[in-house]
Amino acid sequence: MGVMPIVESSVVVPLEPALAFAVSQTTGAVRLRWDPFIRRQSFLDGAPAPATGVRTLTQHRLGLRMVSQYVSYRPPTTVGMKMVTGPWFFSVMAAGWRFEPHPSGGTRAVWRYNFSCRPAWLAPLAERIGVVVLRRDIERRIAGFARGCADPVVLAAASDAVS
Template sequence: MAQVEAEVVVPVEPALAFAVSQTTGEARYRWDPFVREQHFLDGSTRPAKGVRTSTRSRHGLGMVSEYVSFVPPSHVGMRMTSGPWFFAVFAGSWRFTPTADGGTRAVWRYVFRCRPGWLAPLAERIGTRVLGRDIERRIAGFARGCSDPVVLAAARQALDRPADRPGQEPPHRDG
């Protein structure tokens, strides 16, 4: 399988960095140059293991993916369940580790296999270049988001919400 990876150190703690990476709506579009449109499927309103999302990229390609792991504030993983015909497999993981100075090291990785098999060696070399540029732009946007007051406010708001399971209403808080 082909793989691309990018990393950055951001000046926010892992919980906040993780929350920035999971922002939705306008906050997400402010920092993420890859995503043109994204929404949860199956009635879910928050990311969690098993939750599916529909994403349309800036390239105009659509993909449905499923969270295969969701462990705030350390890592998240997703796999494509349907998407562009030329991907036989596509998956991504984002890892967040604390740095000695209170920041976070973020490492993002995509793995993929192209089809048809006879074209895969060439397609994967091209895909590595294209996705390599995309992941670099995306992680640079994430770094900018980690210093954007609007994005940080949305991420902090998400951190303040009570944990819940996909498809369930969050617990009621007395006020």
């Protein structure tokens, strides 16, 4: 297997890292206010909240479903997830979010996907297409995150999680 494609995007938001991190981890109707990627998302196995090892079921806005697992959860700096099961064309799908103080007083949020496609004979073409599609998706998603960082409803829910 060659090098996995990586798609990354970043934004600076006018929030401190702990609150920006909390916005990224909102759930339910609050999450749907800002995240254009998700139609539905829920924790599995009775987990009440995100943590390393917790699995989630996510339904993409186009109907695709994926079970993913938190491989790292370190508020207020990083989140990492990997696909456990998902769309047939991904052999690997992983995502990471990083939050760091920005000189402006806000937070720089960096979101990254890495993936590989199958079957192997189609992967070179599928991965080139995947980079284009996922780049558009991650740009829309991080722009939604930035809007969420200015939404009073989202900020109220995230503030409750931080305090």
